[in-house]
Amino acid sequence: MANDETEKAIEILAKYHGNGDRHARLVMLEVEEIKENLRQDALYNKGIWDWRPLFATHNSRWRTSQAIMMGVFGQFSGNGLGYYNSSIFNILGYTSSFQQLGFTVVNQVVSATGALTAMTLTDRMPRRKVLVWGTFVGAILLCINAALQNALSKSTVNNVITNPRLAQGALAFFFLFNTANSFTYTPLQGVVPAEALDTRLRAKGLAMYGLVVNVFGFINLYAGPIALNNIQYNYVWIFVGWDFIETVLWYFFCVEAQGRTxxxxxxxxxxxxxxxxxxxxxxxxxxxxxxxxxxxxxx
Structure with a gap:
């Protein structure tokens, strides 16, 4: 059929699958399946640089959107702040190398705890609820952290912190945010794109997902230190606002795939x-x- 020899193909199918009857139901079914497969091949099997199949149909656009959202949100929900723990600890008044090392270890432990806990529940937990509520909780925790840092800056006189409890509170909520974010995103970054993209789209879809991840990872890596140096704790407010936007986007556009065939x-x-x-x-x-x-x- 791919070589425009449809009649010959039907005759072969009728001979071996329909006892010579061209109109046998099995033969007609197989003909339609072959035609559909050829149509799908023409639609999806284009050049390696042709990403139009990812947006060619309503079905593929929705599938691709799940991967793109996870690629963006998984990198740009405030978790990139963890690249610059030392700068954050300095803002909070913890300038000792020993203190910063200890807090970095604690941050890694609590983040790993959140991620490992979620990994044990991945097969059972609903994707949409976890992403919506997890992102919302992360936004609240990060908001409290930013508010405490704001109060801390106002209570600092001549670079001397007059109320160390504000710094302790900001640090605690920074750890809690990383725990919530790790629980929400770490296991699902690998799961959501794989569940959303079917076999026709998976290769190119995951390539696009990787591109998006690297683009926003690049922004985190090189924009973060500049922002922290110029606007200090106010950089956190950007992620607070963005996390609330993410929450809304997950609510309206996240497709529940857990347990679906x-x-x-x-x-x-x-x-x-x-x-x-x-x-x-x-x-x-x-x-x-x-x-x-x-x-x-x-x-």
């Missing part, structure tokens, strides 16, 4: 509103040819 996800992403569909699909009816035709909800 490939057929269910295919049905979900073909719906006009995949987010709404993903929250209400319990079962789907799969035809003999593998096509998902409708949703079946348990009473």
């Amino acid at each position: 490939l057929e269910e996800l295919e049905w979900v992403y073909n719906q006009p509103n995949p987010v709404k569909a993903s929250l209400h699909v319990d079962k789907v009816l799969v035809r003999g040819d593998g096509v998902v035709t409708e949703k079946v909800v348990d009473a």
Whole structure:
């Protein structure tokens, strides 16, 4: 069929699968499957630099959006502040190398605890709820941290901190933010793109995901120290505002994929509103040819 010899192909199928009957149901089904596969190949199997298939259909655009959002939000939710712990500790008045080393170790331990805890729950925890509430909680914790740093700056006279409890509180909430962020994003950064991108899109989709991750990692790496040097703790407020925006975007555009089969996800992403569909699909009816035709909800 790929070489425009459709009639010959049908004759072969009829001979071996239909007892010579061109109109046998199995033969007709196989013909339609072959035609559909050829259509999909023409749509998705383009050049390695042609990323149009990622945005070619409603289904693919929604799938790609999940990977892009995770790529951006996973790198730019305030977790990049951890690259510059020393600068943050200096702002809080902890200038001793021994203190900074100790706090860095503590930060790594609490962040790893959050990440490892989430990893043990990854198979069971709902993606959408974790991303929405985890990002929201992270925004609140980071907001409290920024507010305490603001109060700390006002209580500092001639570079002397008059109220060390403000610094302690800001440090504690910085640790809590890193724990919440690690719980929310560390395991799901690998899971969400893989669940969203089907086999047709996965190679190019993950390549785009990697590009997005590296672009925002680059921004974190080189913009962070400049911002911390120029605007000090006010840099944190940028991430506070952005995390609230992320929360809204996850709420409206995050498709729930936990526990869904490939057929269910295919049905979900073909719906006009995949987010709404993903929250209400319990079962789907799969035809003999593998096509998902409708949703079946348990009473």
